[in-house]
Amino acid sequence: MAMAVAQHHHRESSIDKHLDSSGKYVRYTAEQVEALERVYIECPKPSSLRRQQLIRDCPILANIEPKQIKVWFQNRRCREKQRKEASRLQTVNRKLTAMNKLLMEENDRLQKQVSQLVCENGYMKQQLHTLQPSAATTDASCDPVVSSSTTQQSMRDANSPAGFLSIAEETLAEFLSKATGTAVDWVQMPGMKPGPDSVGIFAISQSCSGVAARACGLVSLEPTKIAEILKDRPSWFRDCRSLEVFTMFPAGNGGTIELVYTQTYAPTTLAPARDFWTLRYTTTLENGSLVVCERSLSGSGTGPNAAAAAQFVRAEMRPSGYLIRPCEGGGSIIHIVDHLNLEAWSVPEVLRPLYESSKVVAQKMTIAALRYIRQIAQETSGEVVYGLGRQPAVLRTFSQRLSRGFNDAVNGFNDDGWSVLNCDGAEDVIIAVSSTKNFSGTSNPASSLTFLGGILCAKASMLLQNIPPAVLVRFLREHRSEWADFNVDAYSAASLKSGSYAYPGMRPTRFTGNQTIMSLGHTIEHQEMLEVIRLEGHSLAQEDAFASRDVHLLQLCSGIDENAVGACSELIFAPIDEMFPDDAPLLPSGFRIIPLDSKPGDKKDSMTGSQTLDLTSGFEVGPTTNGARDAVSCHSARSVLTIAFQFPFDSSLQDNVAIMARQYIRSVISSVQRVAMAISPSGINPAVGSKLSPGSPEALTLANWICCSYRQSVPVFIFANQAGLDMLETTLVALQDITLDKIFDESGRKALFADFAKLMQQGFAYLPAGICMSTMGRHVSFEQAIAWKVLAEEDNSVHCLAFSFVNWSFV
Numbered sequence: 001m002a003m004a005v006a007q008h009h010h011r012e013s014s015i016d017k018h019l020d021s022s023g024k025y026v027r028y029t030a031e032q033v034e035a036l037e038r039v040y041i042e043c044p045k046p047s048s049l050r051r052q053q054l055i056r057d058c059p060i061l062a063n064i065e066p067k068q069i070k071v072w073f074q075n076r077r078c079r080e081k082q083r084k085e086a087s088r089l090q091t092v093n094r095k096l097t098a099m100n101k102l103l104m105e106e107n108d109r110l111q112k113q114v115s116q117l118v119c120e121n122g123y124m125k126q127q128l129h130t131l132q133p134s135a136a137t138t139d140a141s142c143d144p145v146v147s148s149s150t151t152q153q154s155m156r157d158a159n160s161p162a163g164f165l166s167i168a169e170e171t172l173a174e175f176l177s178k179a180t181g182t183a184v185d186w187v188q189m190p191g192m193k194p195g196p197d198s199v200g201i202f203a204i205s206q207s208c209s210g211v212a213a214r215a216c217g218l219v220s221l222e223p224t225k226i227a228e229i230l231k232d233r234p235s236w237f238r239d240c241r242s243l244e245v246f247t248m249f250p251a252g253n254g255g256t257i258e259l260v261y262t263q264t265y266a267p268t269t270l271a272p273a274r275d276f277w278t279l280r281y282t283t284t285l286e287n288g289s290l291v292v293c294e295r296s297l298s299g300s301g302t303g304p305n306a307a308a309a310a311q312f313v314r315a316e317m318r319p320s321g322y323l324i325r326p327c328e329g330g331g332s333i334i335h336i337v338d339h340l341n342l343e344a345w346s347v348p349e350v351l352r353p354l355y356e357s358s359k360v361v362a363q364k365m366t367i368a369a370l371r372y373i374r375q376i377a378q379e380t381s382g383e384v385v386y387g388l389g390r391q392p393a394v395l396r397t398f399s400q401r402l403s404r405g406f407n408d409a410v411n412g413f414n415d416d417g418w419s420v421l422n423c424d425g426a427e428d429v430i431i432a433v434s435s436t437k438n439f440s441g442t443s444n445p446a447s448s449l450t451f452l453g454g455i456l457c458a459k460a461s462m463l464l465q466n467i468p469p470a471v472l473v474r475f476l477r478e479h480r481s482e483w484a485d486f487n488v489d490a491y492s493a494a495s496l497k498s499g500s501y502a503y504p505g506m507r508p509t510r511f512t513g514n515q516t517i518m519s520l521g522h523t524i525e526h527q528e529m530l531e532v533i534r535l536e537g538h539s540l541a542q543e544d545a546f547a548s549r550d551v552h553l554l555q556l557c558s559g560i561d562e563n564a565v566g567a568c569s570e571l572i573f574a575p576i577d578e579m580f581p582d583d584a585p586l587l588p589s590g591f592r593i594i595p596l597d598s599k600p601g602d603k604k605d606s607m608t609g610s611q612t613l614d615l616t617s618g619f620e621v622g623p624t625t626n627g628a629r630d631a632v633s634c635h636s637a638r639s640v641l642t643i644a645f646q647f648p649f650d651s652s653l654q655d656n657v658a659i660m661a662r663q664y665i666r667s668v669i670s671s672v673q674r675v676a677m678a679i680s681p682s683g684i685n686p687a688v689g690s691k692l693s694p695g696s697p698e699a700l701t702l703a704n705w706i707c708c709s710y711r712q713s714v715p716v717f718i719f720a721n722q723a724g725l726d727m728l729e730t731t732l733v734a735l736q737d738i739t740l741d742k743i744f745d746e747s748g749r750k751a752l753f754a755d756f757a758k759l760m761q762q763g764f765a766y767l768p769a770g771i772c773m774s775t776m777g778r779h780v781s782f783e784q785a786i787a788w789k790v791l792a793e794e795d796n797s798v799h800c801l802a803f804s805f806v807n808w809s810f811v
Contacts, residue, residue, distance in 0.1 A: 028072075029060070032064070035061060036061075036073075036076070039054055040076055044073070044076070044080070045073065045077065046073060048066070051066050051069045051073075052066055094218075094329075095218055098218040098333060102201065102333065161249060161257075164249075164279060165257065167297075168257050168281035171281055171319045172291060172293050174319035175293040175319040175321045175323075176291075178214065178339065179323045179336075179337045180323065180335065184214070185206045185207055185208060186206070187204060187206045188202070189213070189362055190359070190565045191564060191565045199525065200215050200217025200367075201215065202215045202362060202366065203215075204358035204362050205358050208358075209318075210340055210341040210342075211339075211340055211342065211360075211361045212318075212337070212340070212358055212361070213337075213358055213359075213362035213365070214335070214336065214338075214366065215334075215335070215362075215366045215367060217333070217334060217370050217374070219331060219332050219333075219334055219377050220330065220331040220377045220380075221331065221332060221373065221376065221377050221380070222326070222330075223325070223332050226290075226332055226373055227282065227290050227292050227322065227324060230292065230322050233262065235372075236369055237264075237364070237369070238364075238368070238400070238403045238404075239264045239265045239267065239364060239407070241263040241264060241265050241404075241411075242262070243261075243262045243263075244261050244262075245258050246259045246260070246261060247259040251281065251283065255281065255282050255284065256282045256283075257279065257281055258281075259278075259297070260276075260277075260279075260294070261276070262276040262278065263275045264315075265407040265411050267410075267568070267592065267594055267640075268461045268594070268642045269461045269642060269644075270461050270640070271351055272312065273313070273411055274312060274313055274314075275309050275312035275314060275315070276314075276316075276317050277297055278295060278297065279294065279296075280292065280293070281321075288325070289323055289324060289325040289326075291321065291322070292324075293319060293321030293322075294317060294319075294320055295317055295318060295319045295320070296315075296316045296317045310414075311413055313346045314343070315340060315343050316340065316341040316343070317340055318340065319339060320338050320339045321336075322334060322335065322336055336370060337366075338362075340361060343355070353597040353638075359565050359566030359597065360566045363566045363567045371523060371524060371525070371527065374524055375523055378524065379392040392521070394582045395530055398586075399528065402556045403556065403570075403572060405586055405588035405646075406572045406589070406590055406644060409457045409588065409589070409644040409646050410459060412432045412457065412459075416434060417434040417454075418432050418434045418457075419432065419434075420432050421433050421456075428460055428461070428462075429460045429665050429666065429669075430459050430460065431658055431661065432457045433454055433455070433456050434454050435454035453648070453649040453650040453651040453652075454648075454649065454651075454654075455587065455646055455647070455648055456646070456647045456649050456654070456657050456661055457645065457647075458644070458647075458664070458665040459644035459645070460669060461642045461643070462640075462669070463641075464593070464638065464640070464641050464676055465637065466637045467593075467637075467676045467679065468679075469559065469567075469568075469595055470559060470562040470569050471562065471679055472569070472593060472641075472675065472676055472679060473557065473569040473571050473591065473593060474560050475675055475679060476591060476672070477555075479722075480533070481515070483668055483671035483672060483675065485667070486535060486537055488647075488660075488664055489535060489575065490537060490549060490551050491647075492587065492646075492647060493552070493575035495649075514535075514536040515533060515534070516533070516536075517531050518531060526561075527558060527559070527561065527564070528556065528558040529556070529557045530554075530555070530556055531555050531557065532553070532554060532555070533552065533573065534550055534552055535550065535551040535552075536550055550578070551575065552575070552576050552578050554573065554574050554575075554576045554580065555571070555573040556572045556573070556590075558570045559593075566595065568595075569592070570591065570593075572588050572591075572592075574587050574588040575587065588646065589645040589646050590644065593639050593640070593642075594639060594640050595637075595638070596638040596640060641672070643665065643668060643669065645661065647661050715739060715740040715801075716736055716738060716739050717735050717738045718736060718800070720735055724805075727780055727808050728775055729774040729775050742773065743773050744770075744773075745773065747770060747771075748772060751767050751768055751770065755767065759787055759788075759801070760789070760798070763788060764788035765787050765788075766784060766786055767785035767786070767787060768784070769782060769783050770785070771811070778810055778811070779810070779811040780805075780809070781809055781810075781811050782806060782808040783807040783808075784805075785804065785805050786804045786806070787801055787802070787803050787804075788801070788802055789801060789802075
């Protein structure tokens with residue numbers, strides 16, 4: 001024990017002392033420590049040459065051996081590591097202490113609730129034995145009368161400030177019973193286990209009227225700051241279109257009562273948007289906790305005038321809100337409850353799981369609110385570093401504007417100037433036009449763009465089957481060339497940049513295939529990423545042969561975690577200038593994929609044929625018929641894909657742009673359907689699917705496309721990675737048009753036929769160096785090619801041959 005203490009003391013003191021020429025420890029002077037610290041800041045681990053140079057440059061270090069300098073830097077790094085580790089452990093300990101406190105309080109409440117229920121159960125049993133059946137019947141018949149009287153009294157009270165205060169107190173009591181009690185049967189949110197590195201503790205309702213979610217966590221902000229952020233719902237709730245406070249008056253205990261009208265976006269083109277007319281009560285409890293609770297005001301005719309809410313379905317917010325308790329030593333513990341009735345009857349049957357899922361509410365509102373607060377707290381403390389020198393607030397604004405612009409395009413509200421031009425009933429492609437919309441998204445009028453013609457939007461929605469949304473969005477993000485037309489991107493970029501209009505194809509541009517992704521920032525847990533995409537292009541015109549036609553996009557990607565339950569996956573992008581300012585105008589387009597929860601009675605039959613379904617069969621709104629229920633319940637792992645693309649246009653080119661947009665959206669839908677079918681695991685044996693890497697869509701594409709589609713008399717290419725596409729100078733969509741005999745020359749075909757027997761016998765073969773041909777007619781040389789068999793899992797039969805070309809280059 002003494003030896004361990006002595007050794008520890010030696011390590012601690014060696015940072016301040018060194019051996020002199022006589023072998024005695026001598027303390028470093030303040031000047032020596034200052035010189036060493038300056039070097040440590042620049043280079044914590046200097047090389048031997050750097051240390052020798054340091055001794056020569058600093059005369060005050062001349063009496064110190066290079067070895068002692070090395071030891072000083074080693075000990076300095078060790079001390080810095082210990083300091084960081086101690087700080088990290090303190091942070092983890094603080095989080096665990098707060099979580100332990102929350103769990104202990106929750107356990108105490110549950111125990112009290114159990115005791116209360118046991119007592120009530122015993123009392124009810126005693127009453128049942130003593131009371132006569134007739135008395136029990138009489139009491140039961142009185143219940144509806146009392147309930148009706150109470151409801152009528154609440155509606156009468158809502159017409160006066162005293163009535164509002166009564167409703168506010170009732171709302172507060174009901175909210176606290178949900179936030180800190182067991183008024184709702186809460187179960188843990190799937191896939192969200194609490195821990196020191198988690199954002200918080202999350203739960204969803206079970207067997208509850210409506211949909212509800214609850215969260216609690218520790219945040220390093222003061223309660224008043226948290227309440228201010230959360231009350232500004234449009235800043236963090238991406239589906240919130242607007243929030244307007246119509247009336248505000250003081251209440252007791254320094255609190256306030258507000259009458260609030262909120263509009264929310266519809267997530268798809270297939271359902272109407274929702275609005276809420278609510279009472280919001282802000283007050284401080286006796287224990288110092290700050291509470292913001294809210295509920296809908298009942299009764300017909302409440303809220304703003306009918307014209308303002310004509311495009312919305314009135315939804316109900318049941319007692320919900322935020323309980324914010326200050327912590328000792330700073331920070332706050334926050335409880336969030338969201339309890340809604342989204343009126344699922346007003347949407348098509350196939351979409352009702354989206355409006356009846358507590359998991360979706362948890363991801364969109366409850367978890368999003370806590371994540372946003374944690375993000376603000378980390379940015380305030382300086383823990384978050386963003387790229388390209390952008391401030392966190394600016395990047396958050398960019399993300400909000402991208403999401404809001406996409407939601408505006410999907411919903412197409414009349415008060416934004418949108419009108420439907422036509423709707424293609426065959427494929428449900430909607431063409432809408434806004435001739436008055438001003439696109440800036442900022443408070444600076446000089447940065448806005450008002451187009452002479454306006455904005456045209458082509459949008460559509462479809463149902464996907466057995467397609468993991470996160471995998472599909474990740475594929476669309478990483479392989480843009482497989483679905484996008486570079487000339488369309490260039491057209492939109494040029495229109496926004498200069499205000500000039502040109503029909504795509506007037507200045508033909510070739511996409512080189514290179515896509516560079518530059519990260520700007522991401523949220524905690526990487527749930528959302530903001531990035532700049534550079535698409536390299538070159539003009540095909542003779543006079544502009546060497547001119548760069550690069551296109552830059554600002555892109556928002558979210559929901560790519562396959563383990564997140566109920567999370568929406570999005571890929572939203574907008575053309576920008578290369579040096580885009582903070583108030584650059586944005587015209588977003590993109591994709592949104594929302595998973596639909598399977599109902600308890602859903603059958604798990606696998607689909608055959610196409611993995612994309614026609615939604616028109618489920619468009620009937622109202623009570624569910626048995627036929628509709630059977631048609632919907634026979635599918636599992638469903639999701640809704642919504643696509644919306646926006647194009648600026650001049651009034652003289654509206655018809656041309658409309659034709660281009662309709663054709664382009666159909667092309668994108670076709671490409672996405674093909675990719676979705678390729679990466680769907682439904683056509684692969686489960687044993688095979690488990691062996692494939694979930695992070696690589698190419699693996700699923702290779703297995704599915706090659707194994708299931710290579711049954712033709714003429715061998716064709718089914719799949720290629722990006723290097724293979726570059727070599728063949730083609731795209732994944734056009735790959736099936738290329739046959740094997742088109743790329744090999746005569747000698748290559750002879751070499752393949754000569755080794756074909758060997759290939760089939762041993763399973764693989766090496767082909768010698770040779771020349772092949774790209775689809776553009778260019779010769780490609782390769783040092784070696786490897787061919788091997790791909791077998792089917794079911795019967796080990798040969799389904800295809802795969803090729804790998806080594807060290808290829810254009811001749």
